[in-house]
Amino acid sequence: MPDLPFSAYRRFDDDGDRLAYEELYFRRRALVTTLAAEALLDPEAGLGPLQDALWSVCDEYTWALPAHEMHATRLDRGMDQCLDLFAALTAQMLAETVQVCGDRLHPRVAARVRDQVDHRVLSLLADDERPLLWESWAHNWAAVCGGCAGLAALALWEPGPRLTRVVDRCRRAQLTYLSGFGDDGGCAEGVDYWVFGFAHFVYFAEGLREFTGEDLLTHPKVPAIARFPGAVHLGGGLFPAFSDAAERPRVPAGLAGQLARRLGVRVPAEAVEATDGAADLPRDWADLSRTLRWGAPAPGPAPEPEPPTAYLPDLAWLVDRGQGVAFAAKGAHNAEPHNHNDLGQFVLAAGGEVLLADLGAGEYRKGYFDEATRYAFLHASSRAHSVPRVDGREQSPGSARAAEVLKLDVHAHGADLTLDLTSAYEVNGLTALRRAFSWHRDTGELLLVDEVEADRPLSLEEVFVSRLRPGLSSDGVVWTGTAARARLRLPDGCVAQIETVHTTDHDGAPDTVHLLRLGFDAVHQRARLPFRFTVGSAGGEEGPPGPGHPG
Numbered sequence: 001m002p003d004l005p006f007s008a009y010r011r012f013d014d015d016g017d018r019l020a021y022e023e024l025y026f027r028r029r030a031l032v033t034t035l036a037a038e039a040l041l042d043p044e045a046g047l048g049p050l051q052d053a054l055w056s057v058c059d060e061y062t063w064a065l066p067a068h069e070m071h072a073t074r075l076d077r078g079m080d081q082c083l084d085l086f087a088a089l090t091a092q093m094l095a096e097t098v099q100v101c102g103d104r105l106h107p108r109v110a111a112r113v114r115d116q117v118d119h120r121v122l123s124l125l126a127d128d129e130r131p132l133l134w135e136s137w138a139h140n141w142a143a144v145c146g147g148c149a150g151l152a153a154l155a156l157w158e159p160g161p162r163l164t165r166v167v168d169r170c171r172r173a174q175l176t177y178l179s180g181f182g183d184d185g186g187c188a189e190g191v192d193y194w195v196f197g198f199a200h201f202v203y204f205a206e207g208l209r210e211f212t213g214e215d216l217l218t219h220p221k222v223p224a225i226a227r228f229p230g231a232v233h234l235g236g237g238l239f240p241a242f243s244d245a246a247e248r249p250r251v252p253a254g255l256a257g258q259l260a261r262r263l264g265v266r267v268p269a270e271a272v273e274a275t276d277g278a279a280d281l282p283r284d285w286a287d288l289s290r291t292l293r294w295g296a297p298a299p300g301p302a303p304e305p306e307p308p309t310a311y312l313p314d315l316a317w318l319v320d321r322g323q324g325v326a327f328a329a330k331g332a333h334n335a336e337p338h339n340h341n342d343l344g345q346f347v348l349a350a351g352g353e354v355l356l357a358d359l360g361a362g363e364y365r366k367g368y369f370d371e372a373t374r375y376a377f378l379h380a381s382s383r384a385h386s387v388p389r390v391d392g393r394e395q396s397p398g399s400a401r402a403a404e405v406l407k408l409d410v411h412a413h414g415a416d417l418t419l420d421l422t423s424a425y426e427v428n429g430l431t432a433l434r435r436a437f438s439w440h441r442d443t444g445e446l447l448l449v450d451e452v453e454a455d456r457p458l459s460l461e462e463v464f465v466s467r468l469r470p471g472l473s474s475d476g477v478v479w480t481g482t483a484a485r486a487r488l489r490l491p492d493g494c495v496a497q498i499e500t501v502h503t504t505d506h507d508g509a510p511d512t513v514h515l516l517r518l519g520f521d522a523v524h525q526r527a528r529l530p531f532r533f534t535v536g537s538a539g540g541e542e543g544p545p546g547p548g549h550p551g
Contacts, residue, residue: 001056002027012066016366019508021066026283029090032057033285036097039104040292047101051109054094058116063087067366071133083124083132085141088148091121093285095152114156122153125169126162135173138180139189139337140197146173147204148286154207171208171216174201178221180337182314185224185231188336190245190360191271194228199255203286206258217262226265231310232319234326236352237270240319241360242330242345244338244379246506252282254291257298266303272296308441309410316405318417322441324484325350325535329437331403331419334395341375341382341395343403343424344435350444350535351484357466359384359513361506371397378503384513387421388450389461390433395424406434414439429456446533457522462529464488464516472496477516485538491529494518 008021035050057063064071064082072082094113098105124132134141150170157163177197181187187194205216216222229251232239241247249271256267273282273291282288309320316331329346338361348356362368362379375381375397382395395401400423407418418436425433432453439446452460464470466486468479477488477496490496497517505511520529 001031001053004028004060009061009066012366018065018067018364018366025065025086028053028057029086029093029285030283032093032097033283033288036093036100036285037288037292039097040100040289043104047104047106050097050101051106054097054109054113057090057094058112063090063120067364067369074133075130077124080120081124083121083145083149084134085144087121088145088152089284089286091117091152092148092155095155096285096289099155117152117156121149122156122162122166125149125166126153135169136176138176140177140193140200142173142180143177143197143201143204146170146177147200150204151207151286154211167208167211170204171214174204174216175219177201178219178225181221181225182312183221183224184312184314185221185226185228186312186315186317187225187228188243188315188332189338190241190243190249191229191232191239192245192249192361193243193338194225195249195251195255198225198228199252199290200286202255202258203290223263223265226259226263229267229271230265230306231312232317232328233268233271233306233321234319234328234347234349235270235321235324237268238326238349238352238354239271240317240328240330240347241354241358242317242328242342243336243340244361244506245358246360247354247357250282252287252291253296254287254289254294257294257296258290260297261294266297269297309415311408311410311415313405316403316419318408318415318437320415320439320441322414322444324352324537325441325444327414327437327439327441327446329417329419331405333399333402334397334424335399335401339374339397340380340385341397341401341424342385342387343395343401344387344419344421345385346437346446346448348446348486348533348535349484350486351481351537353481353484355466355468355479355481355484355486355535356386356464356533359465359467359511363504363506363508378501378513382424383463383515384465384501386464387424388433388435388452389463390425390430390452391427391458391460393425393427395421396426407436414441427458429454429458431455444535446535448531448533450529450531452523452527452529454523454525457524460520460523460527460529462494462518462520462531464518466514466516467512469500469514470498470516472498472516480538483538484535486533486535488516489532490518491531494520 002024011017011020032053062079064084064087068084153166256272259265319328326349367373404420409416421433434451436449471478479486499515501513
């Protein structure tokens with residue numbers, strides 16, 4: 001049980017570092033989860049270590065993270081009453097541990113846990129009518145904070161007015177969460193945050209159903225939301241890492257099993273956490289306890305395969321997968337939750353590898369979630385996405401910076417998508433910028449065409465992003481992975497260079513990114529720039545791609 005020293009806590013204010021404190025914090029939570037799960041599984045387990053761990057968590061200065069202090073200070077509360085995501089998760093973990101252990105737990109430990117959960121979390125919802133910030137946030141915060149707090153109250157309290165007030169507010173928070181989805185069920189935050197938010201929505205919904213009989217899973221938006229991972233799966237456990245997502249998110253087996261039983265929805269099997277090895281089990285109490293309670297999806301006949309093409313109109317995500325190859329692109333706007341300035345971004349994958357990449361989430365540091373500084377970070381800026389730079393300018397943030405879908409054609413061999421990206425760029429003299437994708441899964445070919453119109457000469461630079469270093473020749477580029485390869489024929493008139501950027505990934509580990517930068521002479525009036533990509537296995541001769549399909 002590692003200590004949580006002030007020297008680690010203050011790092012966020014001192015130098016913007018979150019990980020120094022959070023690594024210790026999450027190790028503590030993982031230990032409590034492990035000990036609580038042991039108590040759940042083994043009625044004869046000694047509870048001494050668990051009781052020490054619970055007592056230690058009750059000693060903590062705050063259950064929130066240093067980066068989330070505003071959830072206390074904006075309501076003139078101390079940090080012992082800072083109700084953020086992780087204070088809510090902690091409250092549920094402690095409350096349900098007391099419930100699970102019952103009389104086996106020392107009464108003084110149980111009483112202290114009850115008092116601390118009430119003081120730090122539940123009283124803010126039961127006894128104070130002031131709204132908490134996240135109660136109006138139509139994304140994962142409303143689902144997680146509301147779901148965990150509500151389940152903590154259900155675990156500890158008998159029916160009465162205080163329990164009713166907490167459950168009512170937490171139920172409203174779930175409806176706020178659902179309001180953030182369009183009818184297509186797509187999660188703009190990416191599949192990782194779909195897992196985080198929707199899992200806790202389902203956990204609370206099932207708890208509410210047991211308590212009141214109301215079934216939030218019958219809400220009309222829920223089936224489409226549940227199908228989101230299947231709709232955007234690239235194959236082999238890969239997903240588009242749009243926004244602050246990752247390429248290989250994992251879905252708790254308990255959640256996957258419950259979605260199959262209650263809604264008949266199958267999460268892609270490659271993305272579901274295994275249950276036959278401790279290393280693969282979830283480390284969070286809510287996920288682990290539901291996996292132990294509900295179990296993994298039951299064996300059964302293979303589900304009907306997803307159609308090869310999925311288009312989510314509210315997100316303007318297009319995903320298409322074939323035999324070992326996949327393509328995804330996005331439109332929407334530049335003010336999404338966990339937004340990146342990435343209109344017109346696309347990814348290409350083959351053989352279970354991402355070749356042209358979206359970097360997903362960067363390391364969360366001070367300023368990463370501040371609109372004034374967010375786009376100075378590589379991962380959130382358009383610099384780290386495969387989109388044009390016009391007259392030296394990247395895309396701008398804001399809901400007005402939106403991609404208009406001009407054309408969508410899904411056909412037997414792939415799909416065509418054309419986006420108007422003009423409003424993404426704050427550039428005087430730019431009158432139009434259209435990006436057209438024509439993807440053929442049978443041949444693994446993508447024709448990307450950018451059409452630019454301007455009433456004065458504008459410089460233009462195209463950028464293509466990968467974690468694979470491209471091989472550059474006079475007329476082509478090759479990205480070679482372990483089992484797959486992408487090739488690009490260079491259009492006439494460009495100057496190519498490779499920029500290698502050393503950064504850190506979401507977990508703070510070193511990460512190397514290669515930006516292929518293609519510069520073009522000043523565009524005046526109109527220019528049409530075609531880029532022909534071919535993806536497939538790494539076998540065969542290296543070199544630029546062939547002519548490709550007609551553009």
